Amino acid sequence: MRTKAVLLSLLMATFSLAGCFGEEEAISEPVLIEEPEDVRIFVTDKTGASIGVLPIDMTFQFSDVGETGKEPSIGITSSGCIFFIAMEKVMRSCDGGQSWEETQDPIQCSPTTSDPYGWVDPITDRVFGVQMIGLETSWICWSDDDGQTWMGNPHDSGTTPLNDHIKLASGPWTDAGYGALGQFTSGFYETAVYYCYNKIAGIFCFTSFDGGATFETGGQIIGLATTNGGLHGAISTAPDGTVYVTPRVATPTVIVSKDNGFSWFERTMGTDVTTPNPRKNSEVSTDTESNAYHVWTGADEGVYMSRSIDSGETWEQESIRISPAGVISTVFPQTDAGDPGRIAITYLGSEDTEMLNQSDIDGNPWNGNAHYAPNNATYHLYITYSLNALDENPTFHTYRVTDDPVQKGSICLNSGDCRDIGGSNRNLLDFNDLHIDREGRVYVAFADGCTGDCATNPNATASDSRDGRGAVYYLATGPSLYVANGEMQPLY
Numbered sequence: 001m002r003t004k005a006v007l008l009s010l011l012m013a014t015f016s017l018a019g020c021f022g023e024e025e026a027i028s029e030p031v032l033i034e035e036p037e038d039v040r041i042f043v044t045d046k047t048g049a050s051i052g053v054l055p056i057d058m059t060f061q062f063s064d065v066g067e068t069g070k071e072p073s074i075g076i077t078s079s080g081c082i083f084f085i086a087m088e089k090v091m092r093s094c095d096g097g098q099s100w101e102e103t104q105d106p107i108q109c110s111p112t113t114s115d116p117y118g119w120v121d122p123i124t125d126r127v128f129g130v131q132m133i134g135l136e137t138s139w140i141c142w143s144d145d146d147g148q149t150w151m152g153n154p155h156d157s158g159t160t161p162l163n164d165h166i167k168l169a170s171g172p173w174t175d176a177g178y179g180a181l182g183q184f185t186s187g188f189y190e191t192a193v194y195y196c197y198n199k200i201a202g203i204f205c206f207t208s209f210d211g212g213a214t215f216e217t218g219g220q221i222i223g224l225a226t227t228n229g230g231l232h233g234a235i236s237t238a239p240d241g242t243v244y245v246t247p248r249v250a251t252p253t254v255i256v257s258k259d260n261g262f263s264w265f266e267r268t269m270g271t272d273v274t275t276p277n278p279r280k281n282s283e284v285s286t287d288t289e290s291n292a293y294h295v296w297t298g299a300d301e302g303v304y305m306s307r308s309i310d311s312g313e314t315w316e317q318e319s320i321r322i323s324p325a326g327v328i329s330t331v332f333p334q335t336d337a338g339d340p341g342r343i344a345i346t347y348l349g350s351e352d353t354e355m356l357n358q359s360d361i362d363g364n365p366w367n368g369n370a371h372y373a374p375n376n377a378t379y380h381l382y383i384t385y386s387l388n389a390l391d392e393n394p395t396f397h398t399y400r401v402t403d404d405p406v407q408k409g410s411i412c413l414n415s416g417d418c419r420d421i422g423g424s425n426r427n428l429l430d431f432n433d434l435h436i437d438r439e440g441r442v443y444v445a446f447a448d449g450c451t452g453d454c455a456t457n458p459n460a461t462a463s464d465s466r467d468g469r470g471a472v473y474y475l476a477t478g479p480s481l482y483v484a485n486g487e488m489q490p491l492y
Contacts, residue, residue: 041400043395044325044395046393047325048322050324057477058397058477058479061097062401062472065091065470066091066100068470069084069446071431074444076436077120082097083127104141105152109141109150110154116132123172123190126142128140130195132164167233167235169243172240174260176258176262178207179192189208192207193208204218231281232281236284238292239290241260243257243260244256244312250277251268269315273304275298276297280430281430282295283296284335285343288337301328301330301369302321302322304319304322327351330347330349331347331348333345334434337389339440339481339482341387341388342387342483348370348407351380361410371411373410376461376462377408378407379408380401382399384396384398387479404456406447407428408449429447432446433445439480439488445472446472447469451469474491476489476491
């Protein structure tokens with residue numbers, strides 16, 4: 001750890017015994033005290049250990065969306081407009097986050113929601129906003145002109161009970177399964193649009209041939225999701241058309257389709273570090289060559305990764321640690337990728353190592369699980385880059401980007417086991433988001449639970465951290481995840 005020297009201005013006067021008072025005066029040497037400096041940049045290897053490599057020079061720009069932002073989704077169109085979707089609102093900024101405005105159509109888009117999600121098609125620029133209507137159905141709306149006008153369709157997502165955890169994404173058509181039909185419909189809309197949700201114990205996924213207006217094909221997908229729980233992470237797609245869905249199960253798992261959702265198979269990994277319960281979603285990103293990166297929170301509460309270089313057919317079984325060893329608690333990992341080996345990951349984390357094995361909120365020894373974190377635990381937002389993530393020994397550059405905490409105390413990860421500590425500790429809900437734009441610039445959307453007095457008071461406690469303010473960090477200066485675009489410059 002780097003240190004800084006503090007000069008103590010203690011000038012101690014001594015007087016000579018061989019002369020008159022004041023005749024000789026000696027000043028002692030300055031006293032140097034080593035004081036720990038706040039380390040916010042970490043360079044680590046695949047075990048999370050620090051290594052002697054200079055960090056990538058990066059800066060990140062903060063933007064306050066100005067609205068509640070729990071469970072945010074973020075996407076960026078080719079014009080540079082940023083869309084932040086959370087709760088009932090679709091917020092847009094076309095000036096690099098300097099200002100935000102609500103752009104959702106109150107007639108074409110649902111006026112209420114219990115579980116929002118948003119997606120920007122990186123090929124067509126279509127902006128999607130998906131809202132749940134209770135637990136019965138969903139309302140999907142979309143815009144093809146940066147949110148100026150919208151079209152909408154109340155989408156029947158099945159009968160009650162429990163249609164939940166909605167996700168939407170898009171990707172290229174393949175030449176098999178639904179993709180064979182999609183080749184004929186691509187003149188109407190260029191990409192396949194996917195819509196998934198959970199219903200009790202299973203994940204249901206559907207494919208649209210008309211840009212999200214209807215979803216006539218699909219159903220319950222195979223795999224562990226059918227028997228071990230239906231909650232799932234985001235839908236991810238690769239340039240070769242491969243589709244990934246991550247179920248919330250005990251062993252890190254991906255469910256994969258190579259025919260646009262017609263059929264699915266599952267692959268497991270991470271048995272060396274496993275996954276704790278309760279937990280939140282794992283996520284998959286894919287690069288321009290369709291290599292896949294699966295990230296999750298492991299049993300020791302660090303963020304881990306497994307890689308696939310054959311479009312999800314096989315995955316390495318020795319997990320790679322992304323988060324620094326000193327970050328002993330993590331939650332909400334999200335990822336996106338650019339060119340091969342160039343990836344970004346974000347998560348909330350805590351470095352309160354001194355609290356390990358102390359009493360958690362249930363009075364048990366704390367093992368780093370955010371769900372049970374002590375009331376004085378502190379969580380920040382971290383962003384990690386790797387420019388060689390496919391190497392045998394990749395290097396990870398991690399920045400703790402927040403100046404003040406995102407959360408004080410525990411983060412409820414199971415809705416049935418939340419605590420009232422000056423208000424519910426489920427104030428951050430289930431996930432954050434990370435995506436890159438066409439230039440390879442990284443954007444992170446998150447909900448800030450510690451604002452106002454909580455952010456400024458060093459003695460703030462969990463009861464002060466009950467907000468969910470929408471916020472964004474994006475790369476201001478530093479390397480694009482696309483090699484050809486070189487170094488990014490500030491948007492303003």
